[in-house]
Amino acid sequence: MRSRIISLISLLLALTVGPLFAAPTYADAVVREEVQLDSWNFQFGPDSATSPNPANWISVNTPYSWYPHLTSDDPNLVLNPGFEDGTTSWAPNPTTAVLTVDSTDKHSGEASGRITGRTAIWNAPQQDVTGLLNERGQGTYNGSFWIKLASGADTATLTLAVTATGQTTKYINLAAGAAGSASFTQISGGKNVTWEGTLTKALLYVDTKALLVDFNIDDVSMIKQVESIPTSISLGQDTANLSLGETKTVTATVLNQSGEAIDGLAIAWSSADPSVAAISNTGVITGVHAGATTIQASYGNLSAAVSVTVDPNLAHNPGFENGVASWLANPTTAVLMPDTSVKHSGDASGRISGRTAIWNAPQQDITQALNASGQGTYDSSAWVQLASGSDTATLTLAIYATGQSVKYIPLASGTANSAAFTQLSGSANVTWTGTLTKALLYVDTKKLLVDFNIDDVSMIRQEPPQATILTVNPPSLSLLPGESQSVTATVYDQNNQVMSDAPVTWISDDPIIAAINNGVVTGGSYGTSVVQAIYGSLSAVVMVTVKDMIPPLTSDNAPSGWMNNDVLVTLAASDTGSGVEDTYYTINGGAWHQGTSVLIAAEGVYTLSYWSIDKAGNSEAPHTTIVKIDKTAPLLNVQLDRTSLWPPNHKMVTIHAVLNSSDAASGVASVILTSITSNEPGGGQGDIEAALGTGATSFGLRAARSGSGTGRVYTITYTITDNAGNQSTATCIVTVPHNQ
Known part of the structure; x- marks a missing residue:
């Protein structure tokens, strides 16, 4: 110091x-x-x-x-x-x-x-x-x-x-x-x-x-200011419970080293098992199938997860623990209330009163859940206690679908009384055609209009059989190119029963050799390919051999009509097997030539024949196309019945034209009145009546001219076009003299 x-x-x-x-x-x-x-x-x-x-x-x-x-x-x-x-x-x-x-x-x-x-x-x-x-x-x-x-x-x-x-x-x-x-x-x-x-x-x-x-x-x-560094992700919850088809939003917050939120960062969402719960890119979870999985939010190397459980029960709030949420009385003149004094389990049941018809019932819309769960066999149950007497009570599902009338499916039925809660239970196959638009689950009685309580309602789909074996038939195929043959795949469950509704996915390791579509194998180019049938984790293979027996196929790009310039024809050959060896052609039956480009320059009509050979020696039959060339413009002569208008009395005068056309090769396609013009500034619109752009041979001109000019000159132009697109024009004039 x-x-x-x-x-x-x-x-x-x-x-x-x-x-x-x-x-x-x-x-x-x-x-x-x-x-x-x-x-x-x-x-x-x-x-x-x-x-x-x-x-x-x-x-x-x-x-x-x-x-x-x-x-x-x-x-x-x-x-x-x-x-x-x-x-x-x-x-x-x-x-x-x-x-x-x-x-x-x-x-x-x-x-x-x-x-x-x-x-x-x-x-x-x-x-x-x-x-x-x-x-x-x-x-x-x-x-x-x-x-x-x-x-x-x-x-x-x-x-x-x-x-x-x-x-x-x-x-x-x-x-x-x-x-x-x-x-x-x-x-x-x-x-x-x-x-x-x-x-x-x-x-x-x-x-x-x-x-x-x-x-x-x-x-x-x-x-x-210190750079804000992402250090963790907070989801605000560790678990999420959903019903089938239900959606819930999870919010992910990225925190920095000080525990402060960092806004504007893109979170990547993923589900460990999308078949149980799907997650959108905005953090919306959808219950897809009964079971459990985890949803993960990620940013860079940071991640956080929430455990998701999807309830198999299609009935929401089945025990009325949340009041009458998800339930309503049908019709609304009846009254549905939670009852905490009479219940089968938990803290409450649902009690309906004010019934005036046997169909007056507590009801729940399970459309979303049933669409998510799908068609199949359902085990259902409900506990019912009547206010008085004894009657048959039924848990019913009303199905509304496009293309069919309302379908009522009794899921569970039994005799209910006023002494205690009675369980209604049963199994039923739930199916529909078209698109399911509404599904209503309700409990009613057969005869009595008494009040009653319901509790612990459930509708759960039976789990489908588990696939254990997948076989294919035949196990091998030999095909020609273009030839097709069906193969079948059979899925067996744990009881060795055929699962007829098991959709098998087919793939080919080389679709160019052997393509597979809905169990139909089609031979392509020659060679060997492995076609595989897949169902879940199961798979089986078919060995496919394709022989080259098909000749190549050649096409041309020759124009179909007349042309007014040189024509270059390209010959395109393809072969799905061994490949193209050579392409040949002749013109007008002359000597054959090898190549894929043919230039024709002179006027005339030509017959082009061509064919190809593949490397396996297969030769296709010759193809023929016609090439037509006309480079000369057509001829046109126009004669008018009047070439001078007098007196200049401002009246419209009809002029008739005679059209003389000719074409030595492709022929005349059209003769069109292209334009009529005047040499005087005011001698335009209103002084000319003509269907320009058409083949009109009559038109109207006004017999008028400027008093200070030398006379008006109308110029009439026709355009002639042949079938090859060559054009020429012909003009003639009509005058309105200044003096006669």
Whole structure:
């Protein structure tokens, strides 16, 4: 410790006394840190009132161990933030202002800092945080302070002045807000603190916007925001119980290292057994089948799970422990209430009263649950006690489905009385055709209209047989390409009984050789393939061999009609077996050629024959296509019955055209009246009546012309097109002379 003290004194002398003897500018040098060594205390502050410029301050950054009130893991960059150690680490700027400790007016602790003698709004208590800011680095910092003005109200700001090599001083407002004189006000905020080059000085200070009043500050902080790291997932529950078809939402919350929720993260959901309970990507669980499974929420390498149990009972609230939830009286003139005095088990039963017909009954809609459970054999039970007398009571299921009338299925029946609860039990096959739209479960009586209680209602599907053996027949096949043959798969249960409703999945290890669809194997290319039948964890295989007995197949892309340019025909050959060896063709029965591209350029009609041979020697029968080329435009001559209109009396005159067309090759496809124009600006719309774009041979022209012109000229254009698409035009004129 003694050597540390000597070293510190040497450093301070070098910073103070040395410059004093070297030059008269010693007054501009300021050391602004308090150093505590055991019971020794050194305070170096400004020794001149003429140097308020922060650029003239000298910073000495001391180790954390020299500050008993600060630990190395303290996130606050501000030393002595609550002035509990006097004005240690703080100084007024400029030194003409006075910074003192105020123990009578503070926000917390024993004291606050009070600045007086302010002559400018920038006069402020300030602290040099250069060392700690260099250590913590650039990033987003949260700033906060408590302030109380001596009088009035003004905006107060916590500002960080950052000076770095290569840039001017940068002023960053960490927190700003309204302050008053009635009590301390907390002002907080956050800003991104950055600089370029090397940080040489960072001064943190509090000032006001307009007033020069004295003020107190307390509990100042500047803390770098810490990255929020996901550390765990909370689901808010460990278990979830559902009925068949019922849905429940589980909420997953990702927590950070501080136990705080992190919003906006995408959770991945999964079910250990989707056949029991399915989970959506938004955390909605659906009961699919009776049983138990787990639902897991994952984010990265974090996960949490909830245990899910799906109740096999299709009746919700079967013992009326939740009042009459899920139940209702049919009709609503009857009254269904929970009865806690008469029950078979638990805390209550359901009691129906006000019955006016034997079908008046407690009823429950189980459509969703039955759709989820599906058709099959159901074991059902209900406990019934009549208010008086004895009668037959029945648990009935009413099925509504598209394409069929209402189907009533008695699930359980028995004689009920008023002495005690009687159990109704039974089994029934529940089926329907079409789409199930409604399923109503209810209990009624046969004759008596007495009130009665029901309890512990259940409707549970019998578990289907378990598959144990899967066989295929035949175990091997030999096919030609394109040939199909059926194979059968049989599933046996634990009692060696055939499971006729067991859907088998078929797959082929090479569908190109042997494809399988609904138990029908079709040979493709030659080779050997393994076709597999799968049901659950069971499987069986059929070995399929395909021989190449099929020749290749070749097609062309020749156009079907006339063409007016060179035609390049491409011959495409395919072979599902051994593959194509060669393709051949002839033109107009001439010499044969080998290749798949045929260029025909001259006009005329050509017969192209082609065929291919595969590598197994199979040759297909020749194919024939016709190529027709016409590159010459058709001819058209137009003759009008009138070529001059007189007098110019502004009347419409009908003109008749005679069209003489011809084409030596593909033939004329159409002759269209394309346009009629006038050389006069006003001689357009309204002066021409013609079905343009059609084969019209009559049209109307107005016998009119401009008085200042040389006469009107109508130009009539027809376009002729042949079947190859070649076109030509023919024009003629009709005039309206200026003078006759």
